[in-house]
Amino acid sequence: MIVHVNHLDKGLAGPAAEALGALLDLIEAGRVDPRLLPALRVHLDWIQYRANFREPVSVRRAVDARGEPLTLAEIAVDLRQAPPERVGEAFSRAFAALGPDAPPDDERFPLEPFRPVREGLIWQFNRLFWQRLDQWEAAAGRGFEQALPSGRSDANHPEAVADSVADFWTLLRDADKRGQLPADLFALEIGVGSGTRAALWLDRFKALDEERGTGYYPRLRFLLGDYAQPTLDRALAAVAAHREQVSVLAMDALNPFRTLSFLRYKVLFVHLTNVYDNLAHDELVRRDGRLYLVEARAHLRRDEAERIAQDAGLTVGGLERAVGLLLEVGPDALGDRARGTAFWRSVWAAVRLEERLVALDDLVDAPLPAGLDQSHLEDLLAEAPADVRFHLSRGAAESFVNTLPLLHPRGYLQVQDIFVTTMDEYRQGFRGPGKLDGSVVTWVNGALLRAVGARTGYDVHFAPFRYRPGSRTSILYTTQRD
Amino acid sequence: MRTPLLPTAVVGSYSIPSWLERVKNDYLLRRVSRRDLEEIHDMAVKAAIKDQEVAGVDIVSDGELRRDNMIDYFAERLPGVQIDHASKRFYYDFYDSVVRGRMPTGSLGLVEELRFLRRFTERRVKISVTGPHSLVKRIRNEHYGSEEAFALDIARVMNLELRELVKAGATDIQIDEPYYSGFPEDLPWGVAAVNALVEGVAAWVSLHVCYGNRYGKPAWEGSYRYLFPAILAARVQQLTLEFGRRGEDDVRLFQEFDPPFHLGLGVVDVKSHDVESPPVVAERIRTALAIVPAERLSVNPDCGCLHLPRDVAFAKLAAMVEGTRLVRRELGA
Numbered sequence: 164m165i166v167h168v169n170h171l172d173k174g175l176a177g178p179a180a181e182a183l184g185a186l187l188d189l190i191e192a193g194r195v196d197p198r199l200l201p202a203l204r205v206h207l208d209w210i211q212y213r214a215n216f217r218e219p220v221s222v223r224r225a226v227d228a229r230g231e232p233l234t235l236a237e238i239a240v241d242l243r244q245a246p247p248e249r250v251g252e253a254f255s256r257a258f259a260a261l262g263p264d265a266p267p268d269d270e271r272f273p274l275e276p277f278r279p280v281r282e283g284l285i286w287q288f289n290r291l292f293w294q295r296l297d298q299w300e301a302a303a304g305r306g307f308e309q310a311l312p313s314g315r316s317d318a319n320h321p322e323a324v325a326d327s328v329a330d331f332w333t334l335l336r337d338a339d340k341r342g343q344l345p346a347d348l349f350a351l352e353i354g355v356g357s358g359t360r361a362a363l364w365l366d367r368f369k370a371l372d373e374e375r376g377t378g379y380y381p382r383l384r385f386l387l388g389d390y391a392q393p394t395l396d397r398a399l400a401a402v403a404a405h406r407e408q409v410s411v412l413a414m415d416a417l418n419p420f421r422t423l424s425f426l427r428y429k430v431l432f433v434h435l436t437n438v439y440d441n442l443a444h445d446e447l448v449r450r451d452g453r454l455y456l457v458e459a460r461a462h463l464r465r466d467e468a469e470r471i472a473q474d475a476g477l478t479v480g481g482l483e484r485a486v487g488l489l490l491e492v493g494p495d496a497l498g499d500r501a502r503g504t505a506f507w508r509s510v511w512a513a514v515r516l517e518e519r520l521v522a523l524d525d526l527v528d529a530p531l532p533a534g535l536d537q538s539h540l541e542d543l544l545a546e547a548p549a550d551v552r553f554h555l556s557r558g559a560a561e562s563f564v565n566t567l568p569l570l571h572p573r574g575y576l577q578v579q580d581i582f583v584t585t586m587d588e589y590r591q592g593f594r595g596p597g598k599l600d601g602s603v604v605t606w607v608n609g610a611l612l613r614a615v616g617a618r619t620g621y622d623v624h625f626a627p628f629r630y631r632p633g634s635r636t637s638i639l640y641t642t643q644r645d
Numbered sequence: 646m647r648t649p650l651l652p653t654a655v656v657g658s659y660s661i662p663s664w665l666e667r668v669k670n671d672y673l674l675r676r677v678s679r680r681d682l683e684e685i686h687d688m689a690v691k692a693a694i695k696d697q698e699v700a701g702v703d704i705v706s707d708g709e710l711r712r713d714n715m716i717d718y719f720a721e722r723l724p725g726v727q728i729d730h731a732s733k734r735f736y737y738d739f740y741d742s743v744v745r746g747r748m749p750t751g752s753l754g755l756v757e758e759l760r761f762l763r764r765f766t767e768r769r770v771k772i773s774v775t776g777p778h779s780l781v782k783r784i785r786n787e788h789y790g791s792e793e794a795f796a797l798d799i800a801r802v803m804n805l806e807l808r809e810l811v812k813a814g815a816t817d818i819q820i821d822e823p824y825y826s827g828f829p830e831d832l833p834w835g836v837a838a839v840n841a842l843v844e845g846v847a848a849w850v851s852l853h854v855c856y857g858n859r860y861g862k863p864a865w866e867g868s869y870r871y872l873f874p875a876i877l878a879a880r881v882q883q884l885t886l887e888f889g890r891r892g893e894d895d896v897r898l899f900q901e902f903d904p905p906f907h908l909g910l911g912v913v914d915v916k917s918h919d920v921e922s923p924p925v926v927a928e929r930i931r932t933a934l935a936i937v938p939a940e941r942l943s944v945n946p947d948c949g950c951l952h953l954p955r956d957v958a959f960a961k962l963a964a965m966v967e968g969t970r971l972v973r974r975e976l977g978a
Contacts, residue, residue, distance in 0.1 A: 342829075343867055427917075428863055538663065572856075572863050617735070620860025644860065645739075 164190075164200045167550075170209035170242070170592045178242040179207050185251035195258050202234035203261075204450065210241045212597025212604070216285065216461075216516040219245035220253035222260050225455060225520040233522060235450055236261050239593075272468035272479065274486055277458040277519055279530060281443040281557055284461040285596065285603050287490040288511055289441065292601040293391045295493055299601045302504045307600065308357060317579055318360040318436035320630045327577065328367040331432050335379050338573055348379060349430040351386045351423070351569065353416050353562075354438035355394060358401025361387055364434075365405040380408070386430075388414040388422065416442065417558055418565040430569040435562075436579040439607040442558020444596075445530055448520055449544070449551050455520035456530065457552075467513040475506045486510060511601060532557040534564030535615060542614040547586035554583070554594060556608040563612050567619055570641075576621075578639040582609035584625045609639060620644045648769055650939055650978040651930065652703040653969050654909065656853055656885060657773035657819060658949030659693040659708030660958035669713065669736035686711045687761070694766050696959050701966035704769045704817060707762045709949065713737065714859070715775045715821055716783040723802060724751035726784055737860070743785040748798055753806045756813045763814065772815055773853070774803060776822035777842060778835035793834035800841035807846045818848045819885065823948075826856045827864060829871035840880045851883035851909055852876075853948075856891075861916050861952030869895040873902045885909030887947035890916055893932045900936045908937045911947035912968065913961045918953065920960040926968025939976055944969045 166186075168179060186205060189195055210217065217239070225235035238257045245253060259265060275284045292299055300306055308316045317323070331350065338344040352361050365385060372380040385408045389395050395411045402409050414422040416438050423430070446457035463471065463482070472479045475497070485506065488496040494503025523529055526537050526544075532555075540555075547553065566576060583594055583606050595605030609625055616623040621641040628636035668685055671677040677685075693708030712718035713736045720726050720740060725748035732741035755772060762770050777796035789795035807818060820842065825835055843850050854872065857864025869886060876884070884906045888896065899908060912929045913921050926944075933942060944965060950958035 343865070345866070428866060536663070538667065568862070572865050618860075620862055643864070 164203045164205060167204060167206045169206055169590065172209065175207075175209060175242065178245070178247055181247040182207055182240050182242065182245065182250050182254075186254055188251065189254055189258065194255065196262050199236060199258065199261055202236060204235070204237045206237060206239040206593075208239060208241055208593040209243050210593050210597075212595065213243075214598040215241075216459075216514065216596060216598060217241055217244070217593075218515060218517075220250065220257050221517065222257045223457075223518045223520055224261065225450075225522060227522050228524070228528075235455075235520065237520070241593075270465050271462040271517065272465055272482065273517075274461045274463065274483055274514070277460045277517075279445050280457055280459050280596070281445050281530070283459050283516070284486075284490070285514065285516070286443045288514070288601075289603040291490055291493065291507070293394065296391070296393060298494060298500065298504050299508075302501075302508060303600060306357070307602070311599065316356060316360075316436065317628055317631060317634055317636045318356060319363060321363060323579075323628070323630045324360060324363045325367055327434070328364060328371055332368070332371055332375070332377070332379070334431060334573065334575070336377065339377075343573070345429065345431075345571070346382065347384050347429075348382045349384045349386065349426055349571075350432040351388060351419070351430050351434070353388045353414070353419055353433065353435045353566070354441075355387045355389045355398035355411075356436065358387070358398030360436060361385070361398060361409075362401045362404070365402055365408065369405070383408045385409045386423070387411045388416070388419060390415055417561045419562070420565045420568050423569055427568055429571055431571045431574040433566055433569065433574070433576045434578070435576075437581075439556065439559035439562065439578060439580045440595075440604050441602060442556070442562060444557055444559070444605055444608075445555040447523075447529065447553055447555050449547070449549065450520075452549070454523045454526070454529065456523055456528075457518055458521050459516040459518045461514050462517055463510070463513050464515070471506070471509045471513060474509060475502065508601075511598075516596075529555070530557075531555075532561040535560055539611070539614050539618065542617070543586065543608075543611055546610065548590050551586060551589050552593075553586060553589045554606065554608040554611075556605075556611055559607045560611055560615055564615060564619070567616075567621060567641075572643070576639070576641045579628060579636055580639065581606050581635050582612075582625055582637045582639060583607065584609040584613075584637065586610045609637070612639065616641060617644070648703055649973065650976065651969050651973055652769075652943045653701070653966050654704035654771060654817075654943055654945045655697060655702055655706050655708075655962070656909075656911075656945050656947070656949050657706050657709050657771070657821070658712070658951035659696065659706070659710065660953050660955040661710060661951045662689070662955055665689055665710065666736065670734075673733065673736060690761065691765055694762065696955070697962065698766060698768065700959055700962035701970075702768075702962055704771050704943075705762075705766055706771050706773065707758055709773065709951070711758070714739065715823075716740075716780065717742075719753065719775050719780055719803075720784055722753040723780075723784075723799065724749045739783055741785070742783070743787055744789070744795070745787045747788065748802050750802050750805055752809070753803070755806055756809050759810055759813055759815055769817060770815075771817040771819055772810060773819040773821055774807070776820045776835075776852075777803070777838035778822050778828075778831060779824040782824045782828065792831070793837070796834065796838035797841055800838045804842050804844055804846065807842065807848070811846055811848050815848055817851070818843075818846065819851045819853050820881070821853045823853075823855050823857045823864070825854050825872070826867065832872070832875040836875055836879045840878070843880055849883070850881040851885045851907075852879055852881045853885040853909070855887040855911070855948045858915060858948040858952065863890075863916065869898055873898055873904075877902065877904055879906075881906065883907040883909050883943070885911070885943075885945060887911040888929065888933075889921070889947045890914035893929060896933050896936050907941040907943060908933065909943050909945050910937075912944055913946045913965050915946050915948050915950050915953060915961070918957050920957060921964050921968070923964050923967035923971055926965050927971040930969060930972045934972070939978075 497503035
């Protein structure tokens with residue numbers, strides 16, 4: 164048995180010691196099948212997200228491509244959630260679930276079969292949230308930015324916006340001095356939120372341009388791209404004072420180039436805030452030199468399933484169909500909107516993920532997103548610790564790869580998000596997915612983006628978001644590879 | 646073989662397969678021996694020549710598959726240039742290279758490349774070299790008093806190599822100077838360096854100027870207008886330019902300045918994986934023919950194909966050849 168202590172911050176010692184003591188007590192008492200121990204990993208985590216999809220103690224079995232069990236098994240403990248006085252009991256149940264004679268699990272009500280994380284139900288919930296944002300916010304009684312853990316979005320920090328404008332203006336002035344300033348100055352914001360940041364940015368840019376008398380503002384073509392029309396409508400209203408400069412475009416954040424191919428090598432500045440952390444990902448695990456893909460299935464605990472069904476006037480057996488209808492059609496499909504939205508919010512609050520590890524025979528079996536090849540993964544694994552669980556940030560990488568061709572040779576991409584900047588950081592904690600009020604959040608594998616950038620002619624850098632103390636946001640920015 | 650009207654040519658490099666990329670990287674990491682790498686290069690070059698022939702290209706190259714990139718291949722061979730071999734991880738990155746004294750003369754090994762190429766094709770062949778201006782922009786200068794002086798000395802050393810190439814049978818030599826586009830203010834001395842480079846070189850010399858192709862993307866943007874009138878002083882026979890990606894507007898500069906050069910017309914975009922159709926290529930040629938007579942026009946990709954997948958590179962060359970044939974037929978050639 165190998166015990167992984169994946170977190171180093173304050174507050175760990177007590178709960179970790181309790182958990183470890185309970186575990187060793189069970190072994191000493193002979194209550195653990197000794198055949199399990201040689202290939203068992205126990206992970207003690209402190210989950211950063213207060214709301215997430217995990218049980219306090221969960222079990223992960225390894226299986227081969229046909230679903231047959233392999234010897235590797237893992238027990239993961241969320242020290243933040245697991246009550247110390249009950250952790251021993253939870254371990255007992257976990258060991259029982261791992262044994263060859265484990266009874267069928269009737270404590271969980273599955274909503275889907277095991278599938279790669281990227282294809283899971285939680286991402287359908289996420290999509291529904293952005294498509295029906297108004298309905299969710301009306302039911303929640305607050306805007307989605309107020310529901311963020313910090314109570315506001317780092318995107319709108321005035322000082323950060325002012326610095327961003329200053330950087331852009333400097334780029335324009337340098338190009339201008341060399342006689343290389345294009346006639347149209349294209350800037351692009353992908354994932355526009357409430358439009359507040361775009362409005363702040365445009366106000367500031369206009370003021371700076373007027374103050375310096377450079378005449379760039381009238382040449383600015385500011386594009387707002389988002390896949391949700393209600394969001395675009397809201398953003399357009401926010402930038403009403405700059406209508407001459409602004410265009411809105413319905414676009415898939417995964418492939419901005421598809422929408423904007425006519426702007427290849429023409430966009431001087433692309434900005435995204437908290438978009439990558441909301442795009443589907445996969446997770447890979449390397450144990451003893453072997454690579455595994457994490458598969459997950461969403462479920463409700465039996466008692467919660469019964470409560471939700473009762474509140475919605477359904478039978479438990481009808482829950483899966485009702486969730487399917489909700490995700491396909493929206494809350495209106497469940498009778499009336501208020502009832503449907505309440506059902507949606509209840510299911511979201513209760514949904515959890517069970518995981519298993521599916522062995523990959525070769526790197527070529529890893530589910531790489533479009534634009535990435537095996538060599539990117541090789542580069543990444545070469546710098547990774549031997550034992551590691553990490554994000555294959557598919558959506559982020561795909562978006563990144565499909566944004567770079569838009570950049571003017573002197574242009575740059577700036578992304579404010581939560582990044583894991585080196586593979587080593589994955590040893591120090593579970594990085595998601597976490598559960599926000601209605602949507603998914605997950606850390607983004609910045610090391611992957613760096614490896615991808617290196618092979619496409621861009622150096623990728625990360626700087627801490629210094630404008631709000633305690634912020635976990637970083638700023639990714641690209642420079643042309645010298 | 647007789648060269649037809651509107652000859653088709655490559656600009657130099659051919660697609661570098663991903664497996665060759667890996668081998669080159671493994672060589673840098675000391676996992677592959679020099680001897681094995683050279684043998685792999687020989688095999689890859691033969692395949693690249695064959696691909697160009699099958700695509701129907703009239704003037705072929707060795708695909709430049711032996712070259713890490715357009716700078717390092719020469720930086721490593723120029724006598725007196727010191728290389729920090731630990732300074733790059735990927736073969737397409739640039740070494741940290743420096744010159745700390747006057748460069749002695751010495752062979753760059755291009756004659757061997759030419760001989761190998763000619764052994765495996767009956768077609769007209771082209772050898773490309775990176776021009777002094779571009780090399781000066783990447784090799785750190787700790788000796789010469791100015792970039793111009795450094796460039797002229799590079800030209801002196803490389804001129805001997807070009808003369809040796811001609812003695813060995815080279816008929817077509819191309820000089821690559823993409824960095825002109827990033828530093829247009831250097832053009833007067835950049836052209837002087839090219840003239841020093843080709844002094845006494847009895848071959849068809851084309852000067853290739855593009856907007857960069859590192860990692861398959863442009864390094865600069867703008868108009869070729871910056872080339873004029875300074876470029877008119879270049880003692881070369883042909884200018885080989887990029888139009889496939891950028892459109893043919895700048896061909897008008899040939900009307901405005903009536904330069905004494907033939908035009909190598911870039912008709913396929915090497916920075917896009919979308920394959921042009923032969924009619925699109927033909928239309929681009931027709932547009933140029935409205936300004937430049939057919940006798941002074943040759944047809945080529947915008948730049949080297951090294952960043953394109955092999956199937957895309959081949960399809961683009963085949964489309965270029967077929968599009969050219971369409972126009973030849975219209976001209977009765």
